[in-house]
Amino acid sequence: MKAVQFSRFGGPEVLEIVERPTPPPGPGEVLVRVRAAGVNYFETLLRRDLYAVTPELPMVPGVEVAGEIEAVGEGVDAALHGVRVAVPMFAIGRPTGGYAEYVAADAGSVVPLPDDLSFEDAVALLVQxxxxxxxxxxxxxxxxxxxxxxxxxxxxxxxxxxxxxxxxxxxxxxxxxxxxxxxxxxxxxxxxxxxxxxxxxxxxxxxxxxxxxxxxxxxxxxxxxxxxxxxxxxxxxxxxxxxxxxxxxxxxxxxxxxxxxxxxxFALLPLLTPEGLRTDLAELFALAAAGALTVRQGGRYRLDQAAEAHRALESRRSTGKVVLIP
Incomplete structure (x- = not known):
């Protein structure tokens, strides 16, 4: 699969497209075909080693994705195949890897999407x-x-x-x-x-x-x-x-x-619990699907345009959510 990684710290130019093995879903896991991956400002800080923690290199950024379940691991209901879901990776112990074509996650951690909610809008409702x-x-x-x-x-x-x-x-x-x-x-x-x-x-x-x-x-x-x-x-x-x-x-x-x-x-992660996470996301998804909450999209970029997506965030040109479309 294609993924975006950086092997050294620096400007947006350090982001590169690489080939990585597609992660197989383990027991209790699902494999999600990524249709939209969120880009966040703190990831530009990680890329420059200016965040509160220094990441290990090489790193594939990305903590939030939405897509379709492509495969299921042992012990997971096969009926989940094809279901549209959001994956709040930042909250489930998988704080990297979203800038890619596929991610694997625990089946109990993914959140179903309403039919009327786009993948891009779903991603905007995760971290933000x-x-x-x-x-x-x-x-x-x-x-x-x-x-x-x-x-x-x-x-x-x-x-x-x-x-x-x-x-x-x-x-x-x-x-x-x-x-x-x-x-x-x-x-x-x-x-x-x-x-x-x-x-x-x-x-x-x-x-x-x-x-x-x-x-x-x-x-x-x-x-x-x-x-x-x-x-x-x-x-x-x-x-x-x-x-x-x-x-x-x-x-x-x-x-x-x-x-x-x-x-x-204000720090988001300490406020999240597994039960509250699903309830809160279901509330946000329902509000957006019903038109009661407007999601602003700030730009759609291909994986090979990840550097440009970072530049848009750093220059503050964007309004709303910036996403990558694998």
């Missing part, structure tokens, strides 16, 4: 969908003003409508450029603000009558986090989920204390 769902549950949102950074990205574009469904009174989208802000407003944001404009946090204060945002979801990190503090209400919450890009120092943290503000970390 679960992240948005749990972020929306992280704090009570009813009646509050919520600000979402990277609001046109994979997580942000799903968090906007989920925050609205959770009862947020006002939803403010922060993104880069008019096209992305138009996307965010189309997904339910009351206000769109371009973070590339200096002093953008002051616009949040004006829009909220000087109160600021009650809850800010920051999945960008770096300088954006510091600007978020200027937009945060006294007593407000900054929910930080940009692993590896935390740059607040003692002075900023002390300022938060003086404003009775709180900093909440």
């Amino acid at each position: 969908g679960l992240s948005a769902l749990h972020l929306a549950r992280h704090s009570p949102l009813r009646g509050r003003t919520v600000l979402v950074t990277a609001a046109a990205g994979g997580v942000g574009s799903l968090l906007l409508p989920l925050a609205r469904r959770a009862g947020a009174e006002r939803v403010i989208a922060v993104a880069g450029g008019p096209e992305k802000l138009d996307v965010a407003r189309g997904l339910g944001a009351d206000l769109g603000i371009d973070y590339r404009e200096s002093g953008w946090a002051a616009r949040v204060q004006v829009a909220t009558g000087g109160l600021g945002a009650d809850i800010i979801y920051d999945t960008v990190g770096g300088a954006v986090t510091k600007a978020c503090l200027d937009a945060l209400a006294p007593g407000g919450e900054l929910v930080f989920g940009a692993l590896g890009r935390f740059e607040l120092g003692a002075a900023e943290l002390e300022g938060m204390i003086l404003q009775n503000q709180s900093l909440k970390g």
Whole structure:
């Protein structure tokens, strides 16, 4: 089978197409023919050895796929052959290997897809969908003003409508450029603000009558986090989920204390359980299939275009989910 791997750290050019043996399904496993594989920003950090952990090389990236069951292992019902499924590899102990034509997984870990849900949309609801769902549950949102950074990205574009469904009174989208802000407003944001404009946090204060945002979801990190503090209400919450890009120092943290503000970390994996994972994904899939949750696609690339998919993410050109189509 064809797969994408990198054998050294570096830019997108280190991604290469290789031939690998197709993994046979072991006892209790299924072999899934990959129809869509998700591309995530943290994989660009892994490729550059800038993530929280250093991967072993060579590495085939990819933690989320959707496709059809092509073969079953010993002890697995043969009737599963041909069933459309999603494979949340990141949550089932298989954190690599998705950029490929086939993956093997435990039969009990795959999640069936509704007939009306595409493979590409299903992939967008794995890492990003679960992240948005749990972020929306992280704090009570009813009646509050919520600000979402990277609001046109994979997580942000799903968090906007989920925050609205959770009862947020006002939803403010922060993104880069008019096209992305138009996307965010189309997904339910009351206000769109371009973070590339200096002093953008002051616009949040004006829009909220000087109160600021009650809850800010920051999945960008770096300088954006510091600007978020200027937009945060006294007593407000900054929910930080940009692993590896935390740059607040003692002075900023002390300022938060003086404003009775709180900093909440967000990491998806510790929140997932086998039972909850299937229930949460079934909920997301049903919402998307019914049209109650819009999935934004940010670009479809062949396996041999994986480097270009990474460039699109790193340059922040994409809006929504970037996927590889083997």
